[in-house]
Amino acid sequence: VVESEEKAEGSVSLEAVARYLEDVIKAFGAEAKVSVEASSREVHFNIETDKSGLIIGKHGKIIDALQSLAQVMVHRGHHRRVAVLLNVGDYRDRRAGILESIAERTARQVLKTKQAVILDPLPAFERKQIHSHLSQIEHVKTHSEGVEPNRYLVVEYEN
Template sequence: MDKVVAKDTTVDKAIRKGLDLLGVDSHEADIVVISEGKKGIFGFGQKEAVVEITRKEIMDFDEPGDIQLAEIDETVEDIVEDLEEDYPEAAEKILADQPEVDRIISSDEEEDAEAGHFPEDYDEEAGRAEAIAAVSAYLASVAEAYGAPAVVTVEEKNNMLIFQMESEKAGLLIGKYGKIVNALQILAQALVQRYVRRRLSVIVNVGDYRERRAAVLESIADRTAERVIKTKQPVFLEPLPAFERKLIHARLSQNKRIKTHSEGKEPHRYLVVEIAE
């Protein structure tokens, strides 16, 4: 549910009710007051206040393989904060692996892909196989520590590795607003970079979350396009992971009446949608 219409005796009460229904804070939602209501006299003629509250969708189309230390560190900080109270073993597992992930990214930043840390007799196929095995084991171990054992399978598509996680407790692995699965994807992408010389994109999916999320993102893109065309004013979408920004950009690129570009730095880059000149 991304939008609700809430009613109560006052606007403030209606807003609080709507925010509670969506499970978001005020800064995470767009609030429109449809009616301020009417007190009436002795209960007669009273009308409730009505508000419409829409969850802000967090929205570049940068290459998903471009991961920086700041993004890794913030990702780890966020995910550990969510896990450590109820799932300390999972939090410890992720924290234990962070130095290695940071080392991998630092190595990539300092050495550059051409020089790299690969031997002259490097075998691309063997490297890819090692990457798949290492990331699969890592995801399975985190899921186990999280109390949501998962079966991990892998599909290879061109320059993309799709790690599919199936669990009876899929919701735990997805996390609120997809925070957990997105964090695991960032960490998995970083780990893959340790084993392969050529840039590979990584997707981590839990159940059918990515498919459902893609449908939501397409809806956001369509609504945003309508708003920009109607108002002729730019819309600044909230930060989203790079691969989700890319999905929105791909959808909007089909509309020649608008254009898009990204601003900001990871992990806070956001998409700007505006009318085409």
């Protein structure tokens, strides 16, 4: 476990967050070991378990919820915000590939039809990945609309 920032008054350690995640996962009926990697800008909680499907949940709902819990705990009492990411196996890498495919397919559709495309609601960190990927494509612009948890991405043609 690497913890590079000092603990703020009233905050919990990253190790305590990892133990909390292990307890929640145990309540789901799975055993897991959670390790932490931290830098000044990001905290990664890596979950090792034999029941990764249970931890990920349908459409990533459970891992996203666990990530939200971890984010609240990490941010509690910290003056500087850091990105918090949970991963089980290579789920986030596979998901990043899927998001890239969605972005490319959407960009092709927008460039071909010159009509806006509205994507399904996504968590903020996934919207950010698509925004980032599409920002590199000429004549395509993006913005988010809606209110969490139903915030979605709009991809538009820009002349």
